[in-house]
Amino acid sequence: MTTSWFILFILTLIIIYHHVIYSAVMVWYGRHLKRKITTVEPNSFPAVAIIIPAYNEEEHINDKLANLLMLDYPADKLFIFICCDGCSDETANICRQWESQFQRANIHFQLQISTSNKGKLARLNQLMTMAQPYADLVALSDVSALISIDALKQAIYSFNDPKVGAITGNYLIYNGNTGEQQYWSWQNNMRFAESHLGSVIGGNGAFYIMRTRLFQPLPNDTINDDFMLPMQVLKQGYNVIYNECINSIELDVSSNEENHQRRQRIGAGNLQQLIRCRFVFNLHQPGVKWLFASGKGLRTLMPFIFIVYLGLTLSLASEGSLLALWLTGLQLTGYGLAALPLIGIKNKFLDKLHYLIGGYLSSLIGMVRYIFGQFKHGWKSQPPIHHYQNTSTLILKRFFDIVLSFIGLLLTLPLWSFIALLIRLDSKGDIFYRQVRVGQINDEHIMLFSMLKFRTMLPNAEAESGAVWSRKNDPRITRIGRFLRDTRLDELPQFINVIKGDMSLIGPRPERPELCGCLQNALPFYLERTRGLRPGVTGLAQVNQGYDSCIEDVKSKIAWDHAYAVALASPLQWLRMDCCILLKTAYIMVTRRGQ
Structure with a gap:
């Protein structure tokens, strides 16, 4: 029993440290750092390539190409590479219609059209290889995200520091719910703080830019490429920094099912990253080690920590501990409140709690899927199977499947x-x-x-x-x-x-x-x-x-x-x-x- 209480005490400290001490302090620090806005143009403009793998993006591809055409950057130094990865909609035809406009603007525009869908990672490796002879810097950006018109010039200013290997910026959501908006506001502030304390841990697929020579092809089973590529930069001795003057705005409004699937993918990728980025602890950068362990590391492990924590308090409560009973009730109350938006009871607090707990649950499912080998071929963007299946229902259904099956198994084993x-x-x-x-x-x-x-x-x-x-x-x-x-x-x-x-x-x-x-x-x-x-x-x-x-x-x-x-x-x-x-x-x- 003493061992159980000791483990419970340690887990309590870890949960409080990650959510209250580390996260809260990082968000506060990021908010209070002074913003630096530069309007001084660089003396020279290096060649920049923007690469975009696209799969069935007809809804946003027009907006994206218009956004790229209007970027404030010398046209002869800008190279656009797009690959239509087995698109079954009008994405390829729309891209063809824009080719002449880029030619008139003197911007190099190269379109690759493939009839087979090999996934984002395969196309990313392909496009990066194509872009390397043309550009000193390469930017990666999702079709559904628009970037600020001066994003490339702001990035060039940051690359004046020879220690900088990659840059990321603000991630904004055009039409997100309260919980989603709050989460990304916190994340932006935390990345800003990370940048000042050592290095940003990872990037964001909406927009990040790196030195072309630092690119190394990713393994075919990589799940979160927007995290692993910046971490490759870090591994080679360069810093990844956050430029607060670069904005990317996500236009895509995800359905509950798409959001659930996306967060499963992120959860699976987080576990893969935790395994593959062990090299961080060999770097001679104490700040980076601390940021990686306290942020990405604990966030990945937190769903498992919550499960163990609930199991321990239930076990101790069954032995008559009033404190353990109170802790169990507190957890169940929190999970119950997080579930209220599923039945239509909503306010700002419940929406934020639902997004947080729902994110951990989706992440847990994704990690379990990864453990059982369901991401052996990385991640492919696929259209949703059903629109009539409510995501909340599917999450609850799987949760009760696991809980009731364990109970049923234990009760019937004597038979x-x-x-x-x-x-x-x-x-x-x-x-x-x-x-x-x-x-x-x-x-x-x-x-x-x-x-x-x-x-x-x-x-x-x-x-x-x-x-x-x-x-x-x-x-x-x-x-x-x-x-x-x-x-x-x-x-x-x-x-x-x-x-x-x-x-x-x-x-x-x-x-x-x-x-x-x-x-x-x-x-x-x-x-x-x-x-x-x-x-x-x-x-x-x-x-x-x-x-x-x-x-x-x-x-x-x-x-x-x-x-x-x-x-x-x-x-x-x-x-x-x-x-x-x-x-x-x-x-x-x-x-x-x-x-």
Whole structure:
């Protein structure tokens, strides 16, 4: 118990240090630093290349090209390189229409059009290689971000210092919510403070500029290139500074789903960065080490720290500690307040708290995905799968999947050995049955996973027949297997699939890949039932129908599955639906109405 309290004390200090001492002091310091605005033009203008990988950017590409055309910089020293990375919209055609205007302005404009989508990182490495012979400095900027007209001249002034290797600036959001606006206001002040205390840790994809000769191609699995490239500069002994006179304005208004996905990507990238940027602690710059550890390092680890903290206080509270009980209540109250905007209760404080806690949750999901190898090929910009699925619902759904599955696993584990004994006494063969099933479908791939169940059939039941539907009084089912199916106890091992992320507690039934091809040909929109949605241990179709015995059964189940997907549009509607399904599942198990 003493050890638990000691760990809790240390974690409390870390949480207070990161959020109150370090972050608050850095924000305050950044706000009170004197701004330096220069209007003195440099004696000479080095060649500058601006590189832009673009994927389906027809909404903002006109604004971006107009912004580049109006930059206050000598035209003969400016080079624009754009790559359309397998665009399926009008981005490439719009870029072609602007070529003549850049030519008339005497600005070098080079457009690369590729029919395949290789991702931002591959195109960035390609464009950087193309730009190196032309320019001394290279700037990277997102299509959806406009930069201030004098951004390049301000950058040139900062590069007069030979120790400066890269420069970033203010990141502003045109139409962000209260929490998002506040977060980036804090971040801008913290980066300003970092710049004065040692070096800015990382950059921002909206706009940053670096010395071309310092560029080194990034590994193909790099997630956050706008962080890793400035860190490469730092590794080579140069500083990354913040120029407060350079502004970039983000035009893109992200949906909740896009924002959730973006923050997952940032979370996964943060964990990757923490691993790959260990070189920081070998630099002879104590200030940079402190900034990296206190800022990016602790921010990355904070979701895990919060989980351990809650677990410790719950454990100590269960032993009768009033202080631990109070700390647990404080945490749960905070998480509850952060969730209120999900049901429409909003004010400035709740919006900021929701953005902070929601960001940590998204980051945690992204890091878990990275640990399980889901970012092996880096990050590709892809259009959202669904607009009807509420992001808040998906986050809450995954959270409850993990929590309830752990609880279910712990409560039912005593039954596992008893069930295993009955299976072994009833028939020869393995206790568990593993079968490949079709999981979640997204724009990139169809997920296949190995579903785990207690065995209910005779060994090698499908050796001769192949994949076939179950039928009434199926002779392949053992005596104990029939009982397990009636009570749905054969599904208990699937708690492991849920925790791993293969399945959800509630969702469409996972189908076998051998049957999916035939069903998709026979039934329109069959595969769409798990598009953007994990299959479930139980579900709306499962509690309203039994096992499939013919194609007509599958046809009626499709309607149930799509009806459940529509319920995800609203957190309250989803919660009511899931509660009803769980209660009905419990009723089926108790009354042995399963099939």
